[in-house]
Amino acid sequence: MSPLAEAVSEYRAAFTGTWPQTSAPQAVRFVVLDCETTGLDPKRDRIVSIGAVSVTGGEIDLGDTFESLLRVLHNTAATLVHGITRDETREGVGEEEALAGLLRYLRDGVIVGHHIGHDMAMLDAALERHQALGLLNRRLDTGELALLLEADGAFAGHAPLRDLSLDGLCRHFDIVPYDRHTAPGDAFLTAQILLRMLRLAARSGRRTLSALLEQPPRDGRGNGAV
Template sequence: MAAHPALEQRLAAYRERFDATWSDAAPLDQVRFCVLDCETTGLDPQRHRIVSMGAVGVIAGEIDLSDTLELLLRVRFNTASTLVHGITRSATRDALDEPDALAALLEYLGDGVIVGHHISHDLRMIDAALARHAPDRLRNRHLDTGELMGHLLDRAAFGADAELRDYSLDGLCRFFGILPYDRHTAPGDAFLTAGILLRQLRAATRSGCRRLGDLLSLAQPPQPPGE
């Protein structure tokens, strides 16, 4: 499949970033984390579409407000998800078409480590969108704040008495005392998740994770025998 013209040049530059990307030995305070959130018309990557994307960079233990992304995509029809994110078809009349939004996303991401809450959904939606226009998919390493939270609690990284029953984004905000401002918008949820990541990185460092490989290994869900 030939890439869509809007993506072809950007994809070439994107692929080159991974010729020398972050290694497992990279110190955590040197890694650029791209905290990402997508609002979508539904949960099925094949039938549904991305409505908006928001991202913010985290590096050296700080949120970098100069390193942000906010994209609005053209919506072809309203769905029940409009009641959640509030983005209607008419509100996106002048928004980006999917290939142009993907090109902007790839330029922003580079080889940054993607972070998100329940990020597998976002990654599947983006990969499905890419597949509609180009013979490629995301190559970035990624980290899920929900999975990481469970493993950090197992290691008593927040203290022996710390407990959490609600692993939703709202639940983690309550655990860390973060005001859930601007919820259910892509930029707002990305910023909230970035605040959670900062606290998780500090706890991971205290528990002995100082390099990227340590953190990614900690955050991976356990694999069944034979896999």
Template sequence: MTWPLETPNEQVRFVVLDSETTGLDPRKDRIVTIGAVAVVNHEILLDDSFEAMVKVAYNSSAVTVHGVTREESLAGLEEPDALQQFLAYLGDGVIVGHHIGHDVETFNAGYERQFGFRMQNLSLDTMDLTLHLERDGAFAGREAIRQFSLDGLCALFDITPHDRHTAAGDAFMTALVFQRLLRLAARHGRTTLGRLAEPFVP
């Protein structure tokens, strides 16, 4: 990690990540598609984005459930190439995502399998940040947050979901949510990377 925890949020390059996978077991399942977009100084940078389809030669039903045909999947990048390209794009960015732990563990399983290392980047969960801000009083006057899905956060911030359940679409929707969270965080004293990325403990 090259960003000190005292770095102001506006200076950090956040990379909002989403991936579609063949299942929920990071050690066994594989990445189908990757979508990512950078957020710097509260702005979504559409010209700083990444999208890839990964070749999956088996488990076709788990691939097609994401709207990817078997032919499209077979024409995708080999896993080592996709992982290398994503790492080059990611650089030292701070990974952001909704329930991002699953994505990070799935990517790390791939990096360990192909190259023998794990990503060293700091990651930040939008759900953890939302719950911190709720505890800080950012949503005073509203009902307690009960929907923990990305759709639930879109509803919380009056964001109309678009292109849901694709990696690139979900990464963009998460980036829109993250923009709102950054503004609220600034009002509630969470102005540094360390304060922003604190794990939430119920």
């Protein structure tokens, strides 16, 4: 059995007895994740780097992190965003090795990210290339959670929530955007945003995992820019 196949088996077993939807957020392991990629097409483009950090018990756990730089054969204009050059990626690991490490790290954590649908699509496409099934984790998008909390009136008394981009949410919550556009940096920024939102959610009566995962009403704004 290959290392990835072993990791997939361990990963799938982790979902036996996972958190029920009625769990309090403080009892859940959230894995805040970000991928830097060569582009936006999951079929054609590749993951360049992955960064993740967990949030448990209402705190960021800096002892529970994951980071991987992948070896890629081509680079694109996305280098201007994430700053990782082709020469740097030559020191990276193969895609299969990176995926095996990520699955062992993820286990049944609830994946959180900003525009997390893109990251999940890239990871699912990568797993498919190695004949592995897609991710099973529940997912929480911080842009969608912002819309949900806004509909609850959680931001009443604060400045209007006009910009739903990651930068906009950092400004709204007075978070310094340090190490922006790197996978570990964006994951850590998103984890800080998540903590603030979890506090707002609790004050709004959203005290279960299922309440956080509800779909927000749509107002035409979407989640803003990356």
